[in-house]
Amino acid sequence: MSEIRIAVAGAGGRMGRNLIQAVTEAQGLRLGAATEQPESSLLGTDAGELAGVGRLGVPLVADLSEVIDDFDVLIDFTVPTATMVHLALCRRSAKRMVIGTTGLDEAQRVQVTAAGEEIAIVFAPNMSVGVNLCLKLLDIAARVMGDDVDIEIIEAHHRHKVDAPSGTALRMGEVIADALGRDLREVAVYGREGQTGARERRTIGFETIRAGDVVGEHSVWFAAEGERIEIAHKASSRMTFAGGAARAAGWIAERERGLFDMQDVLGLRSL
Numbered sequence: 576m577s578e579i580r581i582a583v584a585g586a587g588g589r590m591g592r593n594l595i596q597a598v599t600e601a602q603g604l605r606l607g608a609a610t611e612q613p614e615s616s617l618l619g620t621d622a623g624e625l626a627g628v629g630r631l632g633v634p635l636v637a638d639l640s641e642v643i644d645d646f647d648v649l650i651d652f653t654v655p656t657a658t659m660v661h662l663a664l665c666r667r668s669a670k671r672m673v674i675g676t677t678g679l680d681e682a683q684r685v686q687v688t689a690a691g692e693e694i695a696i697v698f699a700p701n702m703s704v705g706v707n708l709c710l711k712l713l714d715i716a717a718r719v720m721g722d723d724v725d726i727e728i729i730e731a732h733h734r735h736k737v738d739a740p741s742g743t744a745l746r747m748g749e750v751i752a753d754a755l756g757r758d759l760r761e762v763a764v765y766g767r768e769g770q771t772g773a774r775e776r777r778t779i780g781f782e783t784i785r786a787g788d789v790v791g792e793h794s795v796w797f798a799a800e801g802e803r804i805e806i807a808h809k810a811s812s813r814m815t816f817a818g819g820a821a822r823a824a825g826w827i828a829e830r831e832r833g834l835f836d837m838q839d840v841l842g843l844r845s846l
């Protein structure tokens with residue numbers, strides 16, 4: 576593939592605008608299409624002008640099927656219902672996808688997995704290099720500190736975020752639970768209130784903060800008697816996620832099928 580044509584879904588959103596910029600800055604990628612939801616006042620607007628990178632000659636359209644011949648890889652950071660519609664269309668049309676949308680339920684995640692048997696997909700709750708490195712560090716910390724610590728995951732995001740805990744926090748919990756041979760569905764505790772009783776060692780706690788314009792912060796405590804390890808990541812720009820998504824788009828364009836995440840894209844899985 577010479578130049579990879581990218582479609583950005585949810586182009587008017589916080590991530591959508593950053594994704595357009597990241598695609599225009601990435602070598603070998605070109606914006607081919609951009610979509611927004613059917614009621615959006617932004618339909619028809621030039622995607623480049625919207626993102627502040629100058630005119631690209633790509634107007635926002637309401638339906639991905641209108642522009643199905645104009646892209647090779649779809650980057651989708653929208654909402655779960657829209658992502659599912661786009662997934663079905665990409666599956667029918669043999670298009671590759673990079674999915675950053677969080678908050679998918681179990682049935683929706685099963686659909687993503689099934690689609691990965693036919694098309695190539697990168698699906699990751701966080702596309703930043705730093706967070707993906709943290710996932711490796713969490714695996715090591717969990718194996719070393721093991722069952723002798725209390726583990727708590729604290730995350731903070733902007734006031735507009737609609738899902739909680741964040742997809743990243745949940746993935747962190749999964750990595751830790753896997754390392755310790757626990758089932759996250761059995762040991763997760765989401766917030767605490769009232770007469771909770773003393774903490775059970777095997778639980779993994781999640782605390783959520785929603786406030787102001789926080790881009791995304793995650794901190795994991797491994798707390799013992801007498802010492803505490805903290806593994807923390809703070810994103811100060813959405814371009815860190817958008818740059819990762821552009822990198823994932825270039826990477827997935829080389830694959831025919833399969834479900835991957837950023838550990839695969841960044842070559843971290845075998846470390």
Ligand SMILES: NC(=O)C1=CN([C@@H]2O[C@H](COP(=O)(O)OP(=O)(O)OC[C@H]3O[C@@H](n4cnc5c(N)ncnc54)[C@H](OP(=O)(O)O)[C@@H]3O)[C@@H](O)[C@H]2O)C=CC1
Nearest residue numbers: 585588589590611612652653657675676677700701702816
């Ligand atoms: N994986 C990662 O690295 C990251 C993931 N995320 C995730 O990305 C998602 C989006 O976040 P964010 O950009 O902040 O949210 P926004 O609400 O700013 O953006 C979502 C955009 O999608 C649009 N949209 C809704 N339905 C459709 C549709 N059917 N077709 C096309 N567009 C549609 C929305 O339009 P409207 O507002 O008009 O409804 C909105 O413009 C979230 O799930 C978030 O958690 C965020 C950052 C990093």
Ligand SMILES: O=C(O)C1=N[C@H](C(=O)O)C[C@H](O)C1
Nearest residue numbers: 677700701736741742743791
């Ligand atoms: O909604 C956001 O903003 C973010 N969502 C992702 C998540 O849910 O983990 C990633 C990032 O932290 C920003």
